[in-house]
Amino acid sequence: MATKTVRTLLFSPKSFSSSSSNSPSSTLRYGFSPSRPSFHESVMERTLDMAEPFIMKWNTETPIVSGNVTSLFHGNRREARDFLKCVNNLHREMQFLNIENSSSERLTRAQNLMQTAMKRLQKEFYQILSTNRASLDPESVSARSSSSSSIASSLSDFEDSYSDDEIRAAEFSEVEDVAGLAMEDLRLIAECMISSGYVRECLKIYIIIRQSVVDEGIYRLGVEKFTPSQIHKMDREGLDMRINNWLNALKVSVKTLFNGERILCDHVFAISDSIRESCFAEIAKGGAMILFEFPENIAKKSKRSPEQIFRPLEMYAAISDHWAEIDSIFSSNPTASIKSQAMTSLIHLAEFVRSSFDDFESAISKDSSKPPISCAGIHSLTTQVLNHLSLLSDYSNVLADIFADSAKSSLPGFQVGFPNESPAVSQRVARLILALLCKLDAKAKQRKSANLANLFLAKNLQYVVEKVRSSNLKYLLGEEWLIKHDSMVKQFLPK
Structure with a gap:
């Protein structure tokens, strides 16, 4: 019976209060009463009392009875912000209480409430992404990127200080960018979920x-x-x-x-x-x-x-x-x-x-087509090669990058100072023209006389020079190349 009396005195709030006031040594001896919550438990109790009705109002497993609003962020934006603050406060107190007493009943209650809140935020996150798919298309986001941050910042500051009516007025008059609002809502939800451990x-x-x-x-x-x-x-x-x-x-x-x-x-x-x-x-x-x-x-x-x-x-x-x-x-x-x-x-x-x-x-060197019957004719190989090279000269900047590390050609005959910034491209073009001229020289030997052969070479070489001068090839090969090959034309002409 004595033991029972002591128990009653220790665990009865009334008896404990009386005993504490009359006998301080009892408090020092036994510490605080097990029935009395710690500081963090008391704070958690108050946080739960404030958060529970608010969070449960938006429980995804129960129908929304207040009007036809089924989306927290689509309805009252102030309430949406308050919901996030409520969840953040709840999570903060959970961390403190978990350190002190991980088996607390209040912590279990808070965890269940947090799960309810996260389900609501998951649903809101999905709805915002889905319903704003058109306004959040990449083209719109790119176009609005310069103003999105300022819109979101000004709206967030505005909502902290003004009434719901003023906030709604700001939404429709000062901030008509739907994408900007959606981006800001997504950011706030993501921050809340990630901070609460719901990253995945x-x-x-x-x-x-x-x-x-x-x-x-x-x-x-x-x-x-x-x-x-x-x-x-x-x-x-x-x-x-x-x-x-x-x-x-x-x-x-x-x-x-x-x-x-x-x-x-x-x-x-x-x-x-x-x-x-x-x-x-x-x-x-x-x-x-x-x-x-x-x-x-x-x-x-x-x-x-x-x-x-x-x-x-x-x-x-x-x-x-x-x-x-x-x-x-x-x-x-x-x-x-x-x-x-x-x-x-x-x-x-x-x-x-x-x-x-x-x-x-290689194709130029292996060409087996015969020269034209007319001694003054331009060989088809000449026109094909020069037409192709003149088209390639339009890509000189790209070719300069591609041939930037190319070694100098070992072929002789074009060791001249090229004017452009990429001698490797100029040398490749000059090398192809040299291959053409060598092939034409071999074909010229098929003529019946030296005069016909020289006339054939003069006409084809003149075509080459004129084609270079009238296209972007002149910027690759330069004036020195043109002067040199002009003089070669004169050498082949009959005296």
């Missing part, structure tokens, strides 16, 4: 929806995944059509599609560099790899011929012209494989072009 749930929703946007964008631009063997079997018309689609797709993808997704992802997941980088990589990788693998397959499996060199040149120029944007968008470690694929395509396209030059030179 948040990213899963975002990646599924935005990945479909990128994949659909790539498909609409006409870019498809082809194996090298499929490309090799394509006829010229079909291949040209797909290359045209790709050239347009690259520009739109870099300027709009991937740029817009990068901007949106950076904004929504601004809370964490690593999360936003890995998230963007997951979203962009599939479509980007299809886009940047296509040029490599073209370079590997396209049939090489003089006229086929121009499409790879155009593709190389397109990637080079947009390299600054490609490097910026895919600059992180998670996206390194995408940038690496773009570089691999550049390398293979350059190899294709260099090999095409070698094949063209």
